[in-house]
Amino acid sequence: MRAKTSAALNRSELEEELRAIGRRRYHDRHPFHELLHNGQLGRGQVQAWALNRFYYQRSIPKKDAALISRADSAELRRVWRQRLADHDGDEPGHGGIARWLNLCAAVGLERRKVESLDGLLPATRFAVDAYVHFVREKSLLEAVASSLTELFAPDIIADRMRGMLAHYDFVSNEAMAYFDRRLTEAPRDVDFALEWVLERAETVEQQESVLDALRFKCDVLWAQLDALYHAYVDPGHIPPGAFAPQDESTDRPRRYR
Secondary structure, eight states, X not given: OOOTTSOOOOHHHHHHHHHHHHHHHSGGXXXXXXXXXXXXXXXXXXXXXXXXXXXXXXXXXXXXXXXXXXXXXXXXXXXXXXXXXXXXXXXXXXXHHHHHHHHHHHTTOOHHHHHHTTTOXXXXXXXXXXXXXXXXXXXXXXXXXXXXXXXXXXXXXXXXXXXXXXXXXXXXTTTTHHHHHHHXXXXXXXXXXXXXXXXXOOSHHXXXXXXXXXXXXXXXXXXHHHHHHHHHTSSOOOOTTSXXXXXXXXXXXXXXX
16 A cells, blocks of 8 residues: 555556555455355355345445435436446336345245345444445545446456356356346446546545545445354354344254354
């Protein structure tokens, strides 16, 4: 990390600093993802991941709507509102949230249960709510910069699709439609956001703020996986009221190690 008293970076240097954050801190490096992508989780653990990730997916349009409401630029509003359509869909049953619910159904979760948020890990709620609050309260430059984790998304999405389709017989191409769509949506979104940030982060203070915003977003994603790992992998401490996977042979909560 460069010293905060350094001179302002040029565009290419700032972009490299942003990409370096992803190489060090993006959640593709988390051990939970290694287990998920390599087929080393049981169905119940995959269910826990899908259920908790739903809260993040459901909150993304709220985050994007908050950003749009603060934008004075008609261009920014026009471009950013495509994200709302991508997640909410133009009609019921379409969009990213609907596709995520289809994935939840494929892994054996009841839609009503998922949408109720019953069983959500407390840390998932705190982390996701912190992200929405960040976008509402920080500068518009920081809010846009926090979305730049999408720079690193295509690789992890491709790994996830290959790994889950290869290792889990309850996952199909149809179930993975959310990720298939994001392979084209995320690069489109981040091309605009990156250019927008690079044009406006000119001073040392502005550049430090966008780098910190991206670090914060990486922390939000990492914290969600930490919670899943602690609750469902090692040591397997599921908080009171949180989703408890059922052992197929005993129909009792299964303790994962």
